[in-house]
Structures are given as C-alpha cells and as structure tokens.
Amino acid sequence: MGPATAAGPRAVDPSAVDLSTRLGTLVLPDPVLTASGCAAAGRELAPFVDLTAIGGVVTKSIMLEPRSGRPTPRMAETPSGMLNSIGLQGPGIEAFVAKDLHWLREHGVRTIVSIAGGTVQEYQKLAQRLRHEPGIGAIEVNISCPNVESRGQVFACDPFSAAQVVEVVRRHTAPGTPVLAKLSPDVTDIVAIARSVREAGADGVSMINTLLGMVIDPDTMRPVLGGMTGGLSGPAIRPVAVRAVWQVHAAFPDLPILGMGGIRTGRDAFEFLLAGASAVSVGTVVFHDPHALARISAELRELLAARGITRLADVVGLGHTMQARHVAAQATRRAAQEEALA
Numbered sequence: 001m002g003p004a005t006a007a008g009p010r011a012v013d014p015s016a017v018d019l020s021t022r023l024g025t026l027v028l029p030d031p032v033l034t035a036s037g038c039a040a041a042g043r044e045l046a047p048f049v050d051l052t053a054i055g056g057v058v059t060k061s062i063m064l065e066p067r068s069g070r071p072t073p074r075m076a077e078t079p080s081g082m083l084n085s086i087g088l089q090g091p092g093i094e095a096f097v098a099k100d101l102h103w104l105r106e107h108g109v110r111t112i113v114s115i116a117g118g119t120v121q122e123y124q125k126l127a128q129r130l131r132h133e134p135g136i137g138a139i140e141v142n143i144s145c146p147n148v149e150s151r152g153q154v155f156a157c158d159p160f161s162a163a164q165v166v167e168v169v170r171r172h173t174a175p176g177t178p179v180l181a182k183l184s185p186d187v188t189d190i191v192a193i194a195r196s197v198r199e200a201g202a203d204g205v206s207m208i209n210t211l212l213g214m215v216i217d218p219d220t221m222r223p224v225l226g227g228m229t230g231g232l233s234g235p236a237i238r239p240v241a242v243r244a245v246w247q248v249h250a251a252f253p254d255l256p257i258l259g260m261g262g263i264r265t266g267r268d269a270f271e272f273l274l275a276g277a278s279a280v281s282v283g284t285v286v287f288h289d290p291h292a293l294a295r296i297s298a299e300l301r302e303l304l305a306a307r308g309i310t311r312l313a314d315v316v317g318l319g320h321t322m323q324a325r326h327v328a329a330q331a332t333r334r335a336a337q338e339e340a341l342a
C-alpha cells in the first residue's frame, strides 16, 4: 500500500505489519530499544522483556575507568518527568567488556554500546578498546551528558568539539559498525550540531539527551540533588524531542535518527517516526513499567495496522510529507476562494 492518509484507512491484520527498520547498516527487526542509562546493560530487564525480541539494548554510557558518580540524592521527581544526577557511575570499560558485553553477546541481544569521556583522547581509547569486540551493533557516542563537572565537557553544545569527538570515534571504530552521536537539546541550533557531527563521519544521531534542570526544596531552601543540577527526562520533554527530530530530519532526510524523549506509548513512538526517527529508545517509563518496551512495540503494531500501514519504514518522516500536502491543499483552496471572489 502507499502511505496512509488521515482519512479512510483500510485496516490490516497487525501480524501483517513489518516493523523492521535500520539505523545505517544496522538492521533491526523491531524499532523499540532501551534508552541509555535506564536499563544498565539490560540484564535487569530480562525477567520482564525478551531482550532478543526488542530492537536492542543501548547500554549505560561507559567510561574508561570505574567511577562512583555524583553525591546523593541523585533523583528528584518533577511534573511529568524525572531529574537525575548519576554522574556516569559505572564499572569502567574493562569490567563492562568482561561482564556486561559478554552477557549480552551470550544471550544474543542486539547491542548498542554507549561511550562517554572527559576528553577526546578518552573517547579514542574507548573506541580502540571496543573495535575488535564482537557483538556490537553500533556505538552511541554520548557527547551530551549533563552531569559532568564542567559544561565545557558537554561536547554536544559546541559544533567543533562535537565533531572532534565523533571524528576520532569514527576513525577508530570498525568500518561496518555505525557510530551514532547523541545530541543535547540544550543548544540554540541543534541542526548546526547535527551538520557538524555528520560531516565528522557520524552515521546517525540519537536525539535527545536529557535537558539540564534543577529542583529546589522550599523546606530546606536549597537544591534537592546532591549534584545540584541534573538531567530532565520523561513526558515533559517529549515535545522538545519531537521538535529536534523534526528539524534535523528536515535538514538531513538521509541521516538515520534514533529518537527518544518521554516515550510512554506506541502512539508516542509513532510521533517520533513521523518526525523522522527510524527507531526509538524508551527510558524513563521503564522505571515504573518494566514491560514497557514490548507493550510499546505491540501498541505501535496495532496503530499501524489500524491505519492500513504494512511497513514501518514507510512512515519514517511521513509527518513532513503530510504537512507539505496539507499546506499545498490549503494554498489551492485559498487560490480557488480568491478566484471566486475576483
């Protein structure tokens, strides 16, 4: 069938819907992945979700050395969202490779490894260490962690720094392994950052990382989080994420996008696909609904079937086409009205 129109969908059987998609050369049978940081290396989710059936696991960003993270408290609730300040706590690359990556490989889980560094050289060492490890579907380069000591380390806030990191990671990663740059919404022009990482060799972008936020407790009269500021996630940020995906897809329609930010339902995921994402990551919702990934995928399947859409790939960026058609139809109507009045 052709792309669905808003009117007159011819429903198909949900089992007839092909949910497969791709992020560059990485082929995924399902478009729903975990979001980095929200499911560690996936093991904790295994009792709730068949990790081989979902799109894949995006691991918590790993750094070169073990790291204890930021002071507690590390979480604060916000209206329709969550603020966290973990500070990239983790076991370091060697333990990650030996335990987590090994487990993911043994269990046949499609794996995107997220890496984070404090310097360009650290990113280079991480890429070099992972280069010959089997079972890595893609590398997600976290250049946008909000919980670092200095804003100067948020590489994704500056086109030149973002490009520097992506260039070394691309150069030291196996040619067949896609490199995705994870972008921050805390910038004036996210398209400029996307352009820069694309030119530096990124095979795709992940959007969006959390927004930098703060909560102050009116009783203690000081910031709730030990680290003072934290990353805002959850439904509160979804419109910001959809806007970012839309803008980058409009500028670079061929650049694969892994979309994320407050996705709770299949309908939310559909929004990201319409905006131009080829796959989605689901994070914050998993904390209160560990079954969310499979549910969101099933809801998306039902939603596409109800609209008579048999291939998920057909809806990637479809919102842009629908909007262009809408604007053209409006212009035609207006011209006809003006002619009638003339």
Ligand code: DHB
Residues within 6 Å of the ligand: 037, 061, 084, 085, 086, 087, 088, 089, 142, 144, 145, 146, 147, 209, 210, 231
């Ligand atoms: C952390 C890292 C992130 O990239 C993010 O968005 C939120 C938190 C962290 O480890 O603190």
